[in-house]
Amino acid sequence: MSVESPLVRVEGRQLRLSNLDKVLYPEADFGKRDVIDYYVAVAETILPHLRDRPVTLRRYPDGVTGQSFYEKNVSRHSPDWVRTVRIATPGSSTGAPHADYVMIDDLPTLVWAANLAALELHIPQWTVGPRGGKREPDLLVFDLDPGEPADIVECCRVAELIRELVEADGLTAYPKTSGSKGMQLYVPVRVGSADRTSAYAKDIAQRLAHEYPDLALSVMAKAARKGKVFVDWSQNNPKKTTVAPYSLRARPLPTVSAPLRWPEVRACEEAGDLRFTSDDVRDRLDRDGDLFDVRRNHRPLPG
Numbered sequence: 304m305s306v307e308s309p310l311v312r313v314e315g316r317q318l319r320l321s322n323l324d325k326v327l328y329p330e331a332d333f334g335k336r337d338v339i340d341y342y343v344a345v346a347e348t349i350l351p352h353l354r355d356r357p358v359t360l361r362r363y364p365d366g367v368t369g370q371s372f373y374e375k376n377v378s379r380h381s382p383d384w385v386r387t388v389r390i391a392t393p394g395s396s397t398g399a400p401h402a403d404y405v406m407i408d409d410l411p412t413l414v415w416a417a418n419l420a421a422l423e424l425h426i427p428q429w430t431v432g433p434r435g436g437k438r439e440p441d442l443l444v445f446d447l448d449p450g451e452p453a454d455i456v457e458c459c460r461v462a463e464l465i466r467e468l469v470e471a472d473g474l475t476a477y478p479k480t481s482g483s484k485g486m487q488l489y490v491p492v493r494v495g496s497a498d499r500t501s502a503y504a505k506d507i508a509q510r511l512a513h514e515y516p517d518l519a520l521s522v523m524a525k526a527a528r529k530g531k532v533f534v535d536w537s538q539n540n541p542k543k544t545t546v547a548p549y550s551l552r553a554r555p556l557p558t559v560s561a562p563l564r565w566p567e568v569r570a571c572e573e574a575g576d577l578r579f580t581s582d583d584v585r586d587r588l589d590r591d592g593d594l595f596d597v598r599r600n601h602r603p604l605p606g
Contacts, residue, residue: 446481458486561584
């Protein structure tokens with residue numbers, strides 16, 4: 304697909320693109336045209352990870368140095384072919400009983416979202432069925448958030464410990480960078496109720512905080528986080544989302560939430576070792592394919 308013209312046809316869908324020359328990452332001179340080009344280039348890989356998951360768009364209409372906003376309710380101006388799903392939102396800050404989330408299941412919708420300057424794509428750990436019903440979580444996530452001066456290097460050490468614990472329970476963990484300061488570990492699971500993933504992740508986080516108090520903590524208090532890694536188990540709350548694999552991040556450079564190999568995690572000695580831009584990720588995909596094999600190996604949680 305060429306993004307040279309503002310009017311394009313993508314897999315039979317006509318799209319009018321706007322402000323293609325607008326710079327969204329000033330430090331990298333990376334514009335909306337580049338954002339769309341990146342998402343087109345990784346579409347074959349990212350779409351299976353987005354499929355059947357309601358997407359929250361984080362939009363940056365004036366680029367990463369401007370204001371941003373999360374968009375759960377799809378704009379009423381969206382094309383009629385954009386698939387949405389209505390999800391109940393009890394306790395919403397807006398008071399709305401539901402929101403109509405976009406479902407990015409195909410390339411035209413991905414390009415449409417990129418044209419909205421939706422740099423970041425955030426998804427839950429559960430999917431919806433063909434009629435829009437919420438399924439139980441199929442993924443468990445550990446969100447590792449370092450407190451300065453700790454960085455992703457310390458996150459890697461915590462990730463290795465988590466891997467040992469979940470593998471002892473017969474589970475498989477897949478690491479990825481957050482594309483920002485930290486990283487995440489995902490575990491494909493089968494559960495009978497939505498609260499099981501949070502309970503299991505909380506138990507792991509508390510065990511680590513008890514056994515390695517100088518490295519990990521399981522509580523959110525920022526005052527206690529200095530030099531440690533917060534193992535955020537609460538991201539398994541069904542109301543919460545995490546950034547999708549291969550999503551861009553709104554940092555000074557167009558960094559990406561990039562899946563990793565475990566040898567890369569073990570070898571990490573400085574933050575730059577695991578900082579990947581859009582070009583880096585395209586090269587990695589050309590060389591290695593998709594490293595984030597979370598769509599299989601689902602196993603029941605113990606207990």
